[in-house]
Amino acid sequence: MYRATPNLSRLFNEPELQKSCMTFIIKGSELKEKPTLSDVLEILCSLQQGTTLRTVSDRFSNSARPNFDIRRLVVFAQIHGLIKCLKRYPVYLRNPPRHNGFNTRVDPVLGIRRLFTGKHCADEICCLARIDLPTLEQIIEEDPNVAIIWR
Numbered sequence: 258m259y260r261a262t263p264n265l266s267r268l269f270n271e272p273e274l275q276k277s278c279m280t281f282i283i284k285g286s287e288l289k290e291k292p293t294l295s296d297v298l299e300i301l302c303s304l305q306q307g308t309t310l311r312t313v314s315d316r317f318s319n320s321a322r323p324n325f326d327i328r329r330l331v332v333f334a335q336i337h338g339l340i341k342c343l344k345r346y347p348v349y350l351r352n353p354p355r356h357n358g359f360n361t362r363v364d365p366v367l368g369i370r371r372l373f374t375g376k377h378c379a380d381e382i383c384c385l386a387r388i389d390l391p392t393l394e395q396i397i398e399e400d401p402n403v404a405i406i407w408r
Contacts, residue, residue: 258307258308258309258310258342258343258407259304259310259331259334259335259340259341259342259343260304260305260340260341260343261301261302261304261305261339261340262338262339262340262341264337264338264339265301265302265334265339265340267337267339268294268297268298268301268339269298274337275294277333278297278330278333278334278337279291279292279294279297281329281332281333282297282325282326282329282330282333283325284329286325286326290324291324292324292325296324296325297330300313300317300327300330301330301334301339301340303316303317304331304340310327310331313327314327343407343408344378344379344380344407344408345378345379345405345406345407346375346376346377346378346379346405346406346407346408347372347373347375347377347379347382347397347403347404347405347406348373348374348375348403348404348405348406349370349371349373349374349400349402349403350402350403350404351402368386369382369386369388369393369396370400370403372385372386373403375406379393379394
């Protein structure tokens with residue numbers, strides 16, 4: 258997920274940034290019709306908190322607009338601080354049950370829960386635990402003691 262930052266207003270007011278943005282998003286494509294600034298701003302403004310990039314892409318891919326790559330626009334906007342990526346930070350609300358010493362098998366999910374401190378985003382946890390994102394999402398979804406912080 259992404260959200261607009263206060264810096265997005267720079268795109269309204271700075272002609273040089275507008276020109277740079279247009280050049281970046283159409284680079285490498287053979288467009289008959291160049292995008293307008295209003296097309297670009299409409300897409301960036303639709304990246305509100307709670308809206309995924311996939312949702313925005315699907316919404317605009319069905320129309321005649323945009324005639325440019327939305328992913329390149331997102332990259333440009335992030336580089337220039339116009340939008341910010343929101344990440345998920347799982348937090349375990351209760352202390353995980355302690356190993357009782359009688360069972361030598363340690364649940365691998367328990368080891369992952371110790372990373373649910375709010376200090377590691379979901380992507381970091383996947384790398385540290387060597388699991389894929391759908392597996393982590395399933396672990397989080399099935400455990401009522403896990404809350405998600407978006408920041």
